[in-house]
Amino acid sequence: MNGFKKFLFRGNLVELAVAVVVGAAFSGLVTAFVNSFIGPLIALVGGKPDFSDLAFTVNGTKFPYGGFLTALISFLIMAVVIYFLVVLPVAKLLERLIKAEEATERPCPHCLSDIPIKATRCKFCTSDLATAPTP
Known part of the structure; x- marks a missing residue:
């Protein structure tokens, strides 16, 4: 029951x-x-x-x-x-x-995982994202 x-x-x-x-x-x-x-x-x-x-x-x-x-x-x-x-x-x-x-994330150019727009390093592949963020 x-x-x-x-x-x-x-x-x-x-x-x-x-x-x-x-x-x-x-x-x-x-x-x-x-x-x-x-x-x-x-x-x-x-x-x-x-x-x-x-x-x-x-x-x-x-x-x-x-x-x-x-x-x-x-x-x-x-x-x-x-x-x-x-x-x-x-x-x-x-x-x-x-x-x-408003978008809060963007894809990592190296591993394509979603990361915060202001991130300078990908938390998944640890690649350096020193370049300007893509919209």
Whole structure:
């Protein structure tokens, strides 16, 4: 029973549960956006946003490929929306934040280990760094 308590109260499990709940809520948001805005745009261009009535028949067996086609198009549209409205802006924001942080270390020119910018001798390979530090 003690091991089960440790499992339940580990940080990773709680973080994972929160991520699943937030992901489910975000999924609903993206689905609503696609259905409200992107689907009607496809209907304007293609004539209909739903292809579920498409099918073909072989020897009396019906293959309704339209449902798969609709799901595939919805998936691709959601992936594009998530990439351009979430992933790309967050990546740009993180890039700006990383650039804003001042560098505190530089690579040693001899062993390529990270050393403090003001160091005059590498603590790993003990090479003399009398030359001016590289930015």
